Amino acid sequence: MLHSTVVTGLHQAGHQKHSVLSLYSEVEREATLQRMEEDPRYQSLVGVGVRVASLGRSTAGNHDPRDFTEAEMAVATREARAAGVILSLKEQPLRLVNHPAFPDRPVVACLHRSDPEHSGHALDDLLDSAANGRLAAAVCCAESTRDAYLAAGVPAELLHVIPNGINLVRFRPVRGARRLALRGALGLGADDNAVVYAARYDAMKNPELFLRSAREFLAADPQGAVLMCGAGMSAHNPALAADIEQIFGDRPDLLGRVHLLGVRLDMERLYAAADVVALTSAFGEAAPLCLIEGAMCGAVPVTTPIGDAPSIVSRIGFVTSFDPAEIAATWIEAAARREELRRARDSVRPRFSHVRMLAGYTRVIERVHRDAGIRLLAA
8 A cells, every 4th residue: 555655646746657567466365365456556556547567476376486487577578678767565576676587677675674584585685686786775664674674784875764654635533423423334332442453464463462452451441342454354264263262262242342344445434433543563563554544543553662663653652562451451541542642643744744755755766767877878
């Protein structure tokens, strides 16, 4: 979603012309099959005139993800030759960029983690791209990202911090009767204390800790309610069902206040209806969008101390340890103080504007394009 915002924004501004090459046409994630053409991000891209092509891969196949067929390289080569700069969504696609048959184009890689050592071969691909001269810049979404990749061996002069931003027109608070209507549509009462958890079902997001915290929260607050959304956050995910059985098995009375909503296309409504937006991640986070989006919709952000999350919620939310009881108690406090923190949330809105983010990406891409032209003339 972040890169859809970046690409559509840069393309619509008119100074740059963007197209997209996706390695996959469908991806199975956390028991959910996501097809490219059905994805709202794809639809937002083509809706503003961005051309989207694909290598046609599916994660359901048995191919080696690090090898590319002649037909795939033909598609990639055609697309790359039409570009002046390659913007890589993250470091994983660099295995394609580093292929000997890939055209020589300057690359800007986008980095979103605070633990590059957990990204498999991707860190090696990034370092290889830097060593062979293809990597012209790396955009880091957070200070913790820059520090981590610098320590991992990426040259400091290639690293540029551009904090994540969001569309503040879409993500904004809703008050009064409209908020009550949103809550009613989700099965929430006017006095319920609703905690929203927006994450895919993944060890990095630590859903088990969230569920253990939710049990403590629901047991302590009879007005408490929990909304879980994202890929794999539904009853169709057997792993999540097993977690719920293990954690709530002796308290089935609490489960009526746990709402499994799966993938949602209206996150701004969920955030606006909630009182708290929670993150319980164990590792890897850099600048989590859920905290920013939720806070800008009026929910109080509560997070574990991962990446730049503590600085994101500074003055507008809370940082906890990894103790479920502490997390639950903090959710209760955060919900009680939501109105009290409204002015602080309103005051920091400009800091999270996607307009600032787009300006940062514009500067990096245009500098890389200019430098590539200078080198070409010198050669």
